[in-house]
Amino acid sequence: MIPAPPVPAALRRYVVARLPYDVAFGAPGVHRGLPSTTLTFVLPIDDPLRVSWAGRPASLHAAWGSLSGLHTEPAAIHHDGAQQGIQLALTLEGARVLLGRPAADLAGALTDLDEAVVPPALRELPERLHATPAWAARVALVDRTLAGLAARAGDPEPRAEVAHALALLTSGTGVEAAAAEVGYSRRRLSSLVRAECGLAPKAYQRVARLEAARRLLGHRPLAEVAASCGYADQAHLTREWSALAGCTPTTWLREEFPFVQDRGDGGGAGSEHD
Incomplete structure (x- = not known):
């Protein structure tokens, strides 16, 4: 782990995690990037990031800066035995403020920073790093x-009722109830x-529930994780984990959890290096 100060207070609405990493694995391999309610912004150092959608080798691309929007399938992060860089988890508001566009524009995509429609200051960041x-x-x-981008962006936050509905959905409120709470039809x-x-x-x-479960895995029994995160039972947790993460919780604990623990990962589920 690379020691680093916390995310500055002025950025915490937009960046929920900022992780510098310098990891040696000992051998080439692949890690899973799990779905998350945040966008992942990765700035590799020394070698470009090689990432694809899991099970789809044709989607593999290498980039010196990578943006991934919200997605419902795992990514595959390929490495040659070591990785260095800085990884950030951006909120939906952070997408608007820092990227200058809604997160929906990047949903389901692994986007090379050079090809993304983003402010020039971001496109220049890899070379400066x-x-x-x-x-x-x-x-x-x-x-x-x-911070410079945030200061110039004003406050283009999502509509208050949409932000409130997303918070309700994250907390486990049903879609119908969330719509009623904010005064919209379900379709609207x-x-x-x-x-x-x-x-x-x-x-x-579903992604928010997976994210909540991921934070508890390895710290509490699977049945407790399922109950705490709103799954019907442990079998439901396993089915959802397999569908969204591409493996069972037990497999993830065996193959990925030691890596996450060693890094002291503080969040950003769905990140390219989880």
Whole structure:
């Protein structure tokens, strides 16, 4: 793990995790990137990030800066035995403020930063990072760049009722009840949520539940995780995990959990390096 200060207070509405990493695995391999309610922004150092959708080798691409929107399938992160870089988890509001576009524009996509429609300051960031040798200076550069974008962006936050509905869905409230709470029909809410994040409300809720379960796996028994996160039972948890993460919870604990623990991962499920 690379020691780093917390995300600056001015950025915490937009960046829920900012993780510098320098990891040696000992041998080439592949890691899973799980679905998440945040967007993943990865800035590799020394070698480009090689990522694809799991089970779809034809989607493999290499990039010096990668953006992934919300998705409902796992990504596959390929490495040659070591990886270095800085990874960020951006909120839906962060997409609007820092990327200048709604998260829905990037949903289900693994986008090369060079090809993305983003502010020039972000497109220039990989080259500037490569010219910065010290980790503390690299983290500071990322923070300054994002703070500058936030200061110039005004406050283009999602509609308050949509943000409230997404919070309700994350907490486990049903789609019908969430729509009633914010005063919309289910159809209208579905259209607005999809326009904001790129997922239908039910899909967003499934991803949010997976994200909550991921934080508890390895710390509590599977049956307790299922009950705490709103699954009908442990079998339901296993089915949903297999559908969204591409493996059972037990497989993820065996193959991925030690890596996540070693990194001291503080969130950003769905991140490219989880």
